[in-house]
Amino acid sequence: MIEIPIEKTTQSKLSQVDFNNLVFGSTFTDHMFDMEYRDGKWQNPRIIPYGPIQIEPGMSVLHYGQAIFEGSKAFYTKDGRINVFRMNKNFERLNCSAKRLCIPDIEEDVYYTAIKKLILLEKAWVPKDRGTALYIRPFIFASESFLGVRPSKTYRFMVILCPVGPYYAEGFNPVKLSTxxxxxxxFQGGVGNAKAAANYAISLFPANEAKKQGFTQVVWLDAKEHRYVEEVGTMNLFCYLDDTLITPPLDEGTILPGVTRESVIHIARDMGIPVCERKIAIEELFDAAEKGTLKEIFGSGTAAVISPVGELHHKGQTIKINGGKTGELAQKMFDEITGIQYGEKSDTNNWCHYLD
Ligand SMILES: Cc1ncc(COP(=O)(O)O)c(C=O)c1O
Structure with a gap:
């Protein structure tokens, strides 16, 4: 196992945190993991107090955006243990993103040990209430001071942690989405299936426009025909049509292969619900809503877990889904996944990684 020295903070912020009012992504724990890549290898792993890092204005990531990240959660389970949900999936996806962005990959032992050691050090920061979690944000960026479009020769791999409550202000209530x-x-051949920082930068303007019109998020349609639904800001999308759960396929490489998406597919099949990964045209959803065969739409993602969609807007028309209320399947899925995460339901698929 890799050796990771720890430098402890002398000024913990823990006592200042209001654990009853956690706003997603705005509170950081006392420590962070940091490692650097230079001379062709990852080196100098360490856990240090959370705080500012030095960057040079010429740092490659600031100009060419060579950066990737991950997002997973640790849960305080009902028997007082800490569970990182499907940690291996985020590790695998980090290295897939790294490959696409010409970033050197991370060894499994380094990833697991860094996260485990950091969370165990920050044990007191793992919130205990149902609906809360410790959000884990590993990220890698190009750190070489160099102007010119080529892969950086140096990188930083860091992990920071945030105690979090619900992702959306709406909580588990249905959200309103616009295409x-x-x-x-x-686009096909692009970086849509990588967790590249660039994907989020380009989403900001359309998301802001949608917010101004009262929508929570944008539903991305394919960039070529603007016809097929792909995913939502930080969620994959599921449509419960007739008696089949349908989700857009991953094969064109334009959708992030969500860990929660995979869990939903697995659980639905275990429940005996047919699941189909296929393209869904936006007009198919509007037609189905009119015919009454569109039962539910919901998003899936680490941050929100399951997020029911109450309204969908497209080109001046709006459909209400399930009367704007949380659907039965979305609720069941939420209960099942969170039940496993908090150790209340049996983990038959070995999705829980207990740290202690
Ligand atoms: C663009 C995008 N799609 C989907 C997801 C859902 O993925 P996961 O379930 O792994 O969190 C995320 C969140 O990571 C995302 O950023």
Whole structure:
């Protein structure tokens, strides 16, 4: 196992945190993991107090955006243990993203040990209430001071942690979504299936426009025909049509292969619900809503877990889904996944990684 020295903070912020009012992503724990890549290898792993890092204005990531990240969660389970949900999936996806962005990959032992050691050090920061978690944000960026479009020769791999409550202000209540209009998020051959920082930068303008019109998020349609639904800001999308759960396929490389998406597919099949990964045209959803065969739409993602969609807007028309209320399947899925995460339901698929 890799050796990771720890430098402890002398000024913990823990006592200042209001664990009853956690706003997603705004509170950071006392320590962070940091490692650097230079001379062709990852080196100098360490855990240090959370705080500012030095960057040079010429740092490659600031100019060319060579950066990737991950997002997973640790849960305080009902028997007082800490569970990182499907940690291996995030590790695998980090290295897939790294490959696409010409970033050197991370060894499994380094990833697991860094996260485990950091969380165990920050044990007191893992919130205990149902609906809360410790969000884990590993990220890698190009750190060489160099102007010119080529892969950086140096990188930083860091992990920071945030105690979090619900992702959306709506909590588990249905969100209102609008399609992406003239904008696109990803194209075949691009980086839509990587967790590249660039994907989020380009989503900001359309998301802001949608917010101004009262929508929570944008549903991305494919960038070529602006016709097929792909995913939502930080969620994959599921449509419960007739008696089948349908989700857009990953084969064109334009959708992030969500860990929660995979869990939903697995659980639905275990429940005996047919699941189909296929393209879904936006007009198919509007037609189905009219015919009454569109039962539910929901998003899936680490941050929100399951997020029911109450309204969908496209080109001046709006459909209400399930009367704007949380659907039965979305609720069941939420209960099942969170039940496993908090150790209340049996983990038959070995999705829980207990740290202690
Ligand atoms: C663009 C995008 N799609 C989907 C997801 C859902 O993925 P996961 O379930 O792994 O969190 C995320 C969140 O990571 C995302 O950023």
């Amino acid at each position: 992406s209009g003239e904008y696109g998020r990803a």
